Amino acid sequence: MLAVENLHSGYGRIQALHGIDLEVKQGEIVTLIGANGAGKTTLLMTICGAPRASKGRVLLDGQDITQMPMHKIAHLGLAHSPEGRRIFARMSVLENLQMGGVAGDPAHYAEDLAKVLALFPRLQERLNQRGGTLSGGEQQMLAIGRALMSRPRVLLLDEPSLGLAPLVVRHIFDLIRQINRDQGMTVFLVEQNAHHALKLAHRGYVLVNGRVTLAGTGAELLANPEIRAHYLEGGAHGETA
Amino acid sequence: MAGVNMTAALRDGVIGAVVAAALALPMLGFRLVDSSQALTLSTRFDWVAWAALAVGLGRFALALLRDTLPGRLPALPDWGARFPKMRLYVGWGMAGFAFVLPFLPIADRALVDKATMVLIYVMLGWGLNIVVGLAGLLDLGFVAFYAVGAYSYALLATKLDLSFWVSLPLAGVFAAGFGIMLGFPVLRLRGDYLAIVTLGFGEIIRVILQNWQDFTNGPAGIGAIPRPSLFGLVFTANAPEGKTTFADYFGLDFSGNHRVIFLYFIILVLALLTNLFTLRIRRLPIGRAWEALREDEIACRSLGLNPTTIKLSAFATGAMFAGFAGSFFATRQGFISPESFTFIESAVILAIVVLGGMGSQIGVVLAALLLVGLPEWFRELQQYRMLAFGGAMVLIMLWKPSGLLAHRSPTIRLNQEAG
Structure with missing residues (x-):
């Protein structure tokens, strides 16, 4: 449904993404986790067309949308709930x-x-x-x-848990699951809250300094000792509950 | 507790007195006297002392009052919120009053003239409100479009002999074109940067008008701009060839007041059209898009709105109304020169919008009455009227920092205790 191939992007001379490859299939919830500054939001924004990718491609249902302006991409069925909500x-x-x-x-x-x-x-x-x-x-x-x-056709969510109380985060994530299950909505979820995101997602990617270092199903990543150490147990960005 | 505050209040008073003395020394302390031989410098340091004393005592009293009166100024009740329908009634009431005003016994020629002036600014305020209040684009050069409208009519009428009613829409179109012209370079700018560029644009237009001698007649301006007619009826004492005068047609005695009242009604209708347009367009997708753009440009783009067209349409629409107002101004004055379109006009129009409460239509009317009407009515006070004007501005900022009729509360308000 949504595929990212060898994507490079950044702001001015600062490169934030160094060749990202990932894929979101129809009906899936795919999550991208990573620490602050890993490039999660940059990746999502590059998919949406701002900043523009310096190299690589973004494909929506096989159609190349890499060079399209942001407002046109929205009309192709890619909806984006931006970081910080921006209502x-x-x-x-x-x-x-x-x-x-x-x-x-x-x-x-x-x-x-x-x-x-x-x-x-x-x-x-x-x-x-x-x-x-x-x-x-x-x-x-x-x-x-x-x-x-x-x-x-694809819903992009940028840190829906940002600044919310744990109980509210759980509620929001339940709703995301419900949207996916009942409407068959394809969801690409960018999160810092690795625990909740991985539990919800079918598959996940881990982004470190603009590169994807790990990929796997949600359960695999949850069980991965490296991830447990960095993002879950006692990690500054994880939630142990 | 009182002692601590007393020292603070005393210090406040002394600082105030020193500042006042420093300011008053050159302004009040010295005076050029034109004696028979030559200019001589006389001093009046007693005035300086009095000024310093008054300010010092005033600051002292204010500082004391601030501590004793916890709420400082009484908060004005928010009538708009209490009676949601009231705005509507007040709006209709004001429009009705405006329609009967020229026929009231209190209305003399001077009053109708002043009301016409106020209405021009109401219309400009409503036009700028589209750009600033709805689309959130801070425009400090709005007077440029007013000038374009005025010169469009003046030139179309004097050079091509077009009538007011033909030129009016053309002037609007020209002004809208200039709005788009300004819009393109500032598409990527926001906030302060946008304000600076628009300010520059306003000045550029004025400088062009001043220097393009062959076309605009430069600083000398354009005179003998024809007056508008009412379906071919002219407002003169004697009808020119092939024309009928308004007075003859209706069997009235000729009076110069007819034309004044006619002009008043033109601008009233134009202003009301601007208002209706704004009220209507707010409910349409394009108006909603303007508001959304004001709130968050990134969100707009991610939802599939093209910010380029939204911004340009806001600039063009606002400019169009300024163009209408400009051609009316030209036909009313009969003479225009670049001097009528200085930055201070932009500032006054923006002040009207901000003071009225961004986005509030009735607020613009009240602010125009206050900013344009009051100084006109208090001309008798001579130089003190600007002082009264400044005082009124300070009071409004204290009482209603978000405008006379702000219909949204500010996102951040200073803590009561902190003040």
């Missing part, structure tokens, strides 16, 4: 969701809205509230809901 703080929840539908077919709008609101009943309750007044967890739900409004 429209001074617009209402409903308006946020409407903006999410821009890349979708207007004929589906009402149906998609109903689907998203059924998935996130909290958003239904707060439909006319300003986005910025929502709690962190609700904002994350809004960001995911907004991305789903375009009826994407």
